[in-house]
Amino acid sequence: MPIISSPHEFNVEDLYLDLRRVNGTPLYLKCEGFNFAGSIKLKAAVAMVDAAEREGRIGPDSVLVESSSGNLGIALAVIAADRGYRFICVTDPRCNSTAQQLMRSLGTDVRVVSTQDANLGYLHSRIQYVRDLCATSDRYLWLNQYANPDNWRAHYEKTAPAIAASFPDLAVLFVGAGTTGTLMGCARYFKQHRPDVTVVAVDAVGSVTFGGVPERRVVPGLGTSTRPQLVDESVVDDVVHVSEPDTIRVCRELAARGFVLGGSTGTVVGGASRWLAEKYPGEDPVAVAISPDLGERYLTSIYDDHWLNEHFGQDGPFTHSHWSPHP
């Protein structure tokens, strides 16, 4: 029976969903949404704040600052509330109002930057806002998830060894790419400890992380409009890009089976099922994909028919009528 006194002390690290019996995808889905921050980002947030404390970078007057489209902001808000730190989260209009409200309820000062950058995203504008703020006083400590090595180390030390221990016969691991912290931590771990495992990055069509052409994207979670500093393609075996309609179709399909999961889970499962069908036709390698969060944060986007009609048109293939027999 876990008994805790700090929110980060509880995290479900060993829950896998067998998608064969859910939607026919030959994949185990590692569910990372069961903790008090509701996402995998809790691990990166704890690792970055712990390192800053260890290195004496946080003083009594410090104000933590971070740019986040939601989940890291929520995770840092939880840690800051627990440890008594002030925290400013710089976000953009794609961060839904529930996430903003959640951070505010934890005592975070939420700043919404609505200037789009040249790549049709907000990342550059958000980071410029953070830089300008930090230039005004030494009190501000920017954790910078896009370049902070403790972001990927969290997954090198926790996520990847947990997967390796659960799946001694693992052949392929699929990891979505945002800051690429999860991807880099897992890819480095498997390259060093289990080089036989193929690590496949899953990104959104329209993201520039692996050199794609920037496009307007509306699904929050994965993908970038500015290439993250953490990314090192030499440790990644392959990259697959998934369109937003495919992401939404997979999310809706899983929800119709009782599993309401986050947008990037749809992207990763969509990419994994396509990649496996292409590379292992008719075979059944042991494959795992990481699900970063649950679906409640997406009720006003992916799971809302009005939002879908607005962004993808009425005849999108992913309304509630999308139903198929159980596999």
Ligand SMILES: Cc1ncc(COP(=O)(O)O)c(C=O)c1O
């Ligand atoms: C829902 C969701 N999926 C995926 C990611 C990407 O994870 P990473 O930043 O480790 O690449 C994030 C990051 O914020 C996220 O919030």
